[in-house]
Amino acid sequence: MSELVDDYRVTTMGLLFEAHIGLVGKLEPTWKRAGLSGLDLNALLRLSRSPGRRLRMNDLATQIKLSTSGVTRLVDRLERGGLVARESSRDDRRSTFAVLTPKGAERLEEVLPGYIAAIERWFISLLDPGQLEVLTAGLRIIRDATNPEATARTPD
Numbered sequence: 001m002s003e004l005v006d007d008y009r010v011t012t013m014g015l016l017f018e019a020h021i022g023l024v025g026k027l028e029p030t031w032k033r034a035g036l037s038g039l040d041l042n043a044l045l046r047l048s049r050s051p052g053r054r055l056r057m058n059d060l061a062t063q064i065k066l067s068t069s070g071v072t073r074l075v076d077r078l079e080r081g082g083l084v085a086r087e088s089s090r091d092d093r094r095s096t097f098a099v100l101t102p103k104g105a106e107r108l109e110e111v112l113p114g115y116i117a118a119i120e121r122w123f124i125s126l127l128d129p130g131q132l133e134v135l136t137a138g139l140r141i142i143r144d145a146t147n148p149e150a151t152a153r154t155p156d
Contacts, residue, residue, distance in 0.1 A: 034111040
């Protein structure tokens with residue numbers, strides 16, 4: 001058993017989990033100051049980076065790994081805050097889009113400078129450019145293999 005516990009693969013995964021937990025702890029205050037959760041920020045960023053600043057509800061759910069009821073609750077909360085609106089699909093009456101509102105874009109503009117500064121301090125600046133390039137490439141390979149839906153784009 002001791003050999004398995006000390007396996008380099010277990011150690012590597014442990015380091016990844018510990019780094020993730022540590023980074024979330026350092027980044028969390030930036031989105032909390034803006035009255036957002038990490039999930040809120042993730043959704044707003046995904047919408048802002050999507051064509052037309054909108055995604056089908058089911059695509060948003062897939063990308064952020066939420067159930068349909070989970071994404072409905074998330075969008076309900078963001079909609080109550082005026083950060084997101086729902087828009088019916090012109091092509092498919094069964095589809096609804098989550099759309100970033102101007103207020104949602106403003107909120108992102110408020111939170112992003114502090115968020116980016118925290119990313120720079122606690123992540124980017126800790127690595128030299130070569131290390132960052134290798135890490136980024138490795139993360140893309142792992143993401144594409146384990147979570148390809150995270151980058152899914154669907155036509156309007």
